[in-house]
Amino acid sequence: MKRVAITGAGTIxxxxxxxSQTLEAMREGHCGIGPLEMRDVDRxxxxxxxxxxxxSPDTIFNRQQLALYDRFTQFALIAAREALAYSGLEFSxxxxxxxxxxxxxxxxxxxxxxxxxxxxxxxGKNRVHPFVVPKLMNNAAASHISxxxxxxxxxxxxxxxxxxxxxxxxxxxxxVRSGMAPVMITGxxxxxxxxxxxxxxEGLRVMSKDACRPFSATRNGMVQGExxxxxxxxxxxxxxxxxADILAEVVGFAMTSDxxxxxxxxxxxxxxxxxxxxxxxxxxxEEVGYINAHGTGTAANDKTECSAVADVFGPHADRLMxxxxxxxxxxLIGGTGAVELLACIMALRDGVxxxxxxxxxxxxxxxxxxxxNEAREASIDVALSxxxxxxxxxxxxxxxxx
Amino acid sequence: MSVKDRVIEIVAEQAVLEPSxxxxxxxLEDLGIDSLGLVESIFAIxxxxxxxxxxxxxxxxxxxxxxxxxxTIIAGIEKLIENxxxx
Numbered sequence: 001m002k003r004v005a006i007t008g009a010g011t012i013x014x015x016x017x018x019x020s021q022t023l024e025a026m027r028e029g030h031c032g033i034g035p036l037e038m039r040d041v042d043r044x045x046x047x048x049x050x051x052x053x054x055x056s057p058d059t060i061f062n063r064q065q066l067a068l069y070d071r072f073t074q075f076a077l078i079a080a081r082e083a084l085a086y087s088g089l090e091f092s093x094x095x096x097x098x099x100x101x102x103x104x105x106x107x108x109x110x111x112x113x114x115x116x117x118x119x120x121x122x123x124g125k126n127r128v129h130p131f132v133v134p135k136l137m138n139n140a141a142a143s144h145i146s147x148x149x150x151x152x153x154x155x156x157x158x159x160x161x162x163x164x165x166x167x168x169x170x171x172x173x174x175x176v177r178s179g180m181a182p183v184m185i186t187g188x189x190x191x192x193x194x195x196x197x198x199x200x201x202e203g204l205r206v207m208s209k210d211a212c213r214p215f216s217a218t219r220n221g222m223v224q225g226e227x228x229x230x231x232x233x234x235x236x237x238x239x240x241x242x243x244a245d246i247l248a249e250v251v252g253f254a255m256t257s258d259x260x261x262x263x264x265x266x267x268x269x270x271x272x273x274x275x276x277x278x279x280x281x282x283x284x285x286e287e288v289g290y291i292n293a294h295g296t297g298t299a300a301n302d303k304t305e306c307s308a309v310a311d312v313f314g315p316h317a318d319r320l321m322x323x324x325x326x327x328x329x330x331x332l333i334g335g336t337g338a339v340e341l342l343a344c345i346m347a348l349r350d351g352v353x354x355x356x357x358x359x360x361x362x363x364x365x366x367x368x369x370x371x372x373n374e375a376r377e378a379s380i381d382v383a384l385s386x387x388x389x390x391x392x393x394x395x396x397x398x399x400x401x402x
Numbered sequence: 403m404s405v406k407d408r409v410i411e412i413v414a415e416q417a418v419l420e421p422s423x424x425x426x427x428x429x430l431e432d433l434g435i436d437s438l439g440l441v442e443s444i445f446a447i448x449x450x451x452x453x454x455x456x457x458x459x460x461x462x463x464x465x466x467x468x469x470x471x472x473x474t475i476i477a478g479i480e481k482l483i484e485n486x487x488x489x
Contacts, residue, residue, distance in 0.1 A: 064418075067442065127448060130441040
């Protein structure tokens with residue numbers, strides 16, 4: 001089996017338009033959540049979100065590109081450009097033929113759907129732009145990355161709701177580890193912050209109207225975000241041979257299904273995914289110093305996640321740190337695990353643990369060290385990233401410091 | 403602006419050319435307009451003239467609408483406008 005290095009990272013989200021801005025914001029405990037700016041916002045019951053601001057796609061993409069790129073594709077391409085530039089890789093010949101893209105995404109081109117449903121239902125028009133289908137399909141972002149960077153190996157999109165990015169990155173990891181692909185571009189992107197997207201989430205009554213406060217006794221729901229995170233997963237020997245800067249090593253993963261309920265999380269499903277990732281990576285539980293939690297800020301997720309961690313880690317659960325950065329960048333749904341992996345890389349590489357902000361009051365059902373409100377310096381060797389999706393689909397990744 | 407000038411403007415924009423670079427004899431191929439560019443042009447023309455163009459991308463040659471040159475495209479549009487009842 002091959003070892004797998006992360007040799008590039010890129011992002012755009014509510015905390016920043018690149019990795020350094022995002023990590024700086026996480027260190028500072030900055031909150032990217034604010035009043036939503038969109039058409040008909042006054043008709044929404046939930047009027048907050050973590051939107052990407054100061055974003056002018058027409059300064060980044062030309063007219064023909066904009067006609068084909070939904071906002072989630074724009075985010076994915078921006079993140080991929082940063083990640084590929086950092087890695088220094090260019091794809092030609094055999095490397096190009098075997099390398100590919102696996103991205104997580106849940107909603108596809110929701111902005112495109114929203115705009116065009118308006119056109120035909122609200123405005124009563126009988127004609128839509130011919131690129132609606134290639135713009136809204138879930139695989140559009142992965143396809144455009146493959147085209148821009150000449151990646152001719154396996155490329156596809158994984159949809160498992162809030163675990164999409166972790167499932168995608170686990171798949172990419174497996175492809176590189178098995179020797180199937182020397183390099184895989186992976187991560188996820190999402191842009192559901194449009195009128196229809198927020199309206200749909202409102203219906204489920206799990207959204208907070210004021211803030212995302214994971215693990216706090218005063219938490220009252222999740223807050224949606226948007227953006228993308230993209231990484232370069234590269235076979236370790238290949239990365240070392242070319243002198244690449246290695247951000248971290250991916251050492252294991254596990255995926256489980258609750259097979260129980262379409263929305264309620266399961267303690268057993270979560271703990272099986274966490275312990276499975278440790279087993280796959282050959283880690284002792286005492287080696288884990290940090291967990292980037294799924295930590296949505298809902299009543300159900302946070303207590304279930306804490307009890308699952310307690311089950312797996314036993315007494316060590318009281319010594320490790322676990323934070324939810326969703327308190328800052330919101331819940332990016334299919335893109336969330338990708339942006340959250342940045343917090344794991346920062347913990348391993350820079351020794352800075354991102355905080356759970358908005359933390360107001362201890363909850364006895366979430367009695368772990370959730371790094372409340374302020375980032376912390378700590379030297380750790382292993383970090384986990386949790387994702388537990390609607391539909392009971394769980395995926396946990398394990399990373400090690402290099 | 404005449405139908406001809408408006409069509410040339412749409413086609414030129416799609417081809418990323420100046421309208422003066424588009425001649426009546428130009429074919430879409432000459433102008434570098436590919437299949438996606440063609441359906442986008444047809445959409446833009448339908449929007450501009452509020453007409454419905456009978457065109458199937460699977461069999462462009464046998465469509466009623468002749469796209470073999472700018473001349474035939476304009477002629478086809480003028481015929482469609484003529485046959486469209488005033489709103």
